[in-house]
Structures are given as structure tokens and as C-alpha cells.
Amino acid sequence: MTAAVTCVVVTYNSSSVIGQCLDGLAPAHADGLVKVVVVDNASKDGTAQQIRVSHPWVRVIESGGNIGFGRGCNLGLKEADTPYGLLLNPDALLPEDALKLLVAFMDAHPKAMAAAPATWVYGDSQLQNAGGLPSPLEILKVAAGVSSHVRGTSPINPGQAPFRTDWLGGGIMLLRMQHFRQLGGFDPAFFLYFEETDLCRRAVDAGYELWAVGEAVARHIGGTAAKASGEPLIYGASLADPFFRSRFYYLAKHFGWPLAAFTDVAEIAILALKSAAKTLTGRDPGGALSERLGGPIMRRPIFPGS
Numbered sequence: 651m652t653a654a655v656t657c658v659v660v661t662y663n664s665s666s667v668i669g670q671c672l673d674g675l676a677p678a679h680a681d682g683l684v685k686v687v688v689v690d691n692a693s694k695d696g697t698a699q700q701i702r703v704s705h706p707w708v709r710v711i712e713s714g715g716n717i718g719f720g721r722g723c724n725l726g727l728k729e730a731d732t733p734y735g736l737l738l739n740p741d742a743l744l745p746e747d748a749l750k751l752l753v754a755f756m757d758a759h760p761k762a763m764a765a766a767p768a769t770w771v772y773g774d775s776q777l778q779n780a781g782g783l784p785s786p787l788e789i790l791k792v793a794a795g796v797s798s799h800v801r802g803t804s805p806i807n808p809g810q811a812p813f814r815t816d817w818l819g820g821g822i823m824l825l826r827m828q829h830f831r832q833l834g835g836f837d838p839a840f841f842l843y844f845e846e847t848d849l850c851r852r853a854v855d856a857g858y859e860l861w862a863v864g865e866a867v868a869r870h871i872g873g874t875a876a877k878a879s880g881e882p883l884i885y886g887a888s889l890a891d892p893f894f895r896s897r898f899y900y901l902a903k904h905f906g907w908p909l910a911a912f913t914d915v916a917e918i919a920i921l922a923l924k925s926a927a928k929t930l931t932g933r934d935p936g937g938a939l940s941e942r943l944g945g946p947i948m949r950r951p952i953f954p955g956s
Contacts, residue, residue, distance in 0.1 A: 654753055655684040655824070657736040658726030660719050664740035665695040667871065671740050672705045678746040679707060683753075685732065689713055689722040716954045719820070720836030720845035727835070730827055739821040741871035742769075748866035752824045755812060755863050763829040763858035764850070766818040767866035768806040777805035778822075778870065780862040781815040783851055784897075786905055786913040793920045793938075810864030816854050818862065820846030821870050829858050837903075841951045842889065844896035851904055894945035895952065902950075911948050918942055 657675060661668055668688070678684040686708045690698040692715050701710050713722060727735045734753060738744060744767070752765050759765075769778035782788075782803030791797045802816065823846065833852050836845050850860055894914075901910035921942055925935040 653682055653685045653732050655734045655736050655749065656727060656730035656732045656827075657684050657686045657738055658723050659686070659688045659738050659740050660691060660722035660726070661688055661693055661697045661740045662691045662716060663693045663695045663697065665693070665697045665700050667741040668697060668701060669704060671738065671742060672701065672708060674743040674745065675738075676705075676707075678749055681746065683746065683749065684736065685709070685730075687711060687726040689726040691716045691718070691722055718841040718845075718953060720840050721838050723820075724835045724838065727825075727827070727830070733827060735825040735827050735830060737820055737823045737825065739870060742822050742868060743870075744822055744868045748868055749824075751866040752863055755861065755866075756824060756826060759859060759861065761857075761859045762861050763826055763833070763853040764818055765812075765824045765861045765863050766806065766822055767868045768808040768810065768862075768864040769819070769822055769868045769870050771870050771872045773871075774869075777807060778819050779803045780806050780813075780819070780860075781817050783816045783847065783854070784900075786901060786909050789897075789901075789913055790916055790920065793917045795924070806862040806864050808864055808867045810862075812861050812863045812865070815860050815862050817847060817850045818860050820849075821872070822868050829853070829856075832856075833858075839899060839951060840896050841953050842892040842896065844900040848900055848903065890941065890945035892951065894942075894947070895949050898946075898948060899950050914947050918947070 659671060675684060675686050679686055688701055688708055689711045691713050698710050698712055701708055711725060713725060723737055734756060748767050752767060755765055756762050766780065771778050782800035784800050788800040792799065833856060837848050840848065853860060898910050898914060901913055921939040925939045928935040
């Protein structure tokens, strides 16, 4: 059987979770369905050597530094000779039957650039969402409390019929390599966060399809790479500095620098007004304003050591 999928796992201090992830891929590899490449971003916990010893059938590429998620995926997929590429976080589990369902779906939908399964996140307590490409208006509506989430966001439920969407999470995503290459891969300017959002927007703009496939079910612990950094987290598992830098760059790239700058400033103004109003009425102002002020304002992404 000729492999149909090249799976790329980007690791950073992932020694505690990568073994289970690769064990989950072993049956598909043994059946000839998938090749597995791990791109290690200069882990300090021996992740690369651990993989070489415990899973010698995995190709390990050491990037030489913490080059981020998108660049790591680009590096791993650079020489892929399979029709599909699978992005898989090191703390995610995708059973072989789920991978086969995704491949069969993509085979039947040639305009599809990407497909993602129903994914349980944080154990079995939460489902991964699909849809909801962010815009300046949607971000400000969430800040104002008019909406709790970006419009168009909905979970991918196990067993749900496939549906088209405009956004898929990058933690588990099957890509058609032909379309991915035509889009130029991930924008290397992103370090962490919003790289898959940018890719999805470019795919939709180019006329490609994105699909949520609920018949395929996976699991993703979520947030382990962020937690491994030891830096303060926001929004559950987001690092404030790269999150807001990447968001600003995404908005500037797709909506223009003036509107991106306005969004950053207006968001802080809205949160400040809400905090002041709560304080004046004797209510707990919460931490939304301090969380936002803990991140950069109107700054592009930077890479560690740059």
C-alpha cells in the first residue's frame, strides 16, 4: 500500500505526551497509510532523542531553534510525496479509522483543501469548534459582550453529517497537498496562533472548500505546548504576547493596518469602560482588561531570540 498521508507533528518540550500520540499513529503506519515526521523546535526535555529511541520508524527533523508552529509544519511538509498532509499536535490522538474516514472524504471532494474531525478537547468535556473567521467587528462585539464568540462558530459533533465551514483548528487537520502548496503553505511571519486562521481565510478566498467531518472522532488534550513555555496564559491556554501579536498581524494582513490598529485600541477602550462601569456599581470588574493589557498593542509577531 502506498502511503496517502504524511503526518507532521511539531514538538516543543513534548516528551510527556508525544509517546501516546505516536503510539496512536503506529497502526496506520504499520498498514502503510501514513508516514510520520516530527519537527522538533529545540526542545530542552530530550523529546527528539526520546522519539528516536522509542519510535525509530518516525523521521525526526531538528529545526535548530523555536521556529514556531507554521514554519515547523512547512519544514515537515516540504518534501512530502503523498497527496495529503496531516497536521497533528503532539498531545492529540487520531485513530486509524478516523484518519481513513478523513482521507475517503477528501478523495470524494476534490475541491476540499482541508478537513477536520470532531475532536474532544480537555478530556471529554469540550468539543473543538469550526467556523467563525475573526474580523475587527466580531472581535469588538465579543469585547463589548454583545456576543460571546465570533459569529459562525459551532462545535463539530461526533456523528454529525459533514458540513462546509470557513475555519478549522490546526491541531488536527488533513490537508490536500496540491492546494496547500498552491496557497504557499503557512505564512512564515506567524510564530504561534492565527497561522491556521490565515491559511483558512486564504483558502476560502481562493475558492477552496473546508469541511468538518463529524463521523471521524479524535481527542486533543489542548494547551500543552503553551503550558510548556512557563509563560502566563490567557483564554485558557493562549500566551498573551504571541497571541495578540499574531492577531494584529492577521488583521493587518486581511483588513489593513489602520483597521488592525483601531481594533487593538478600541478593544482596550471598550474593556476599560466596562471595567469602570462595574467598579462604579460595586461589581467585580473581572480580569479582562488586565489580561488584554498584559499583551502587546499594535505589534507584529517576533520569534524567540530575534
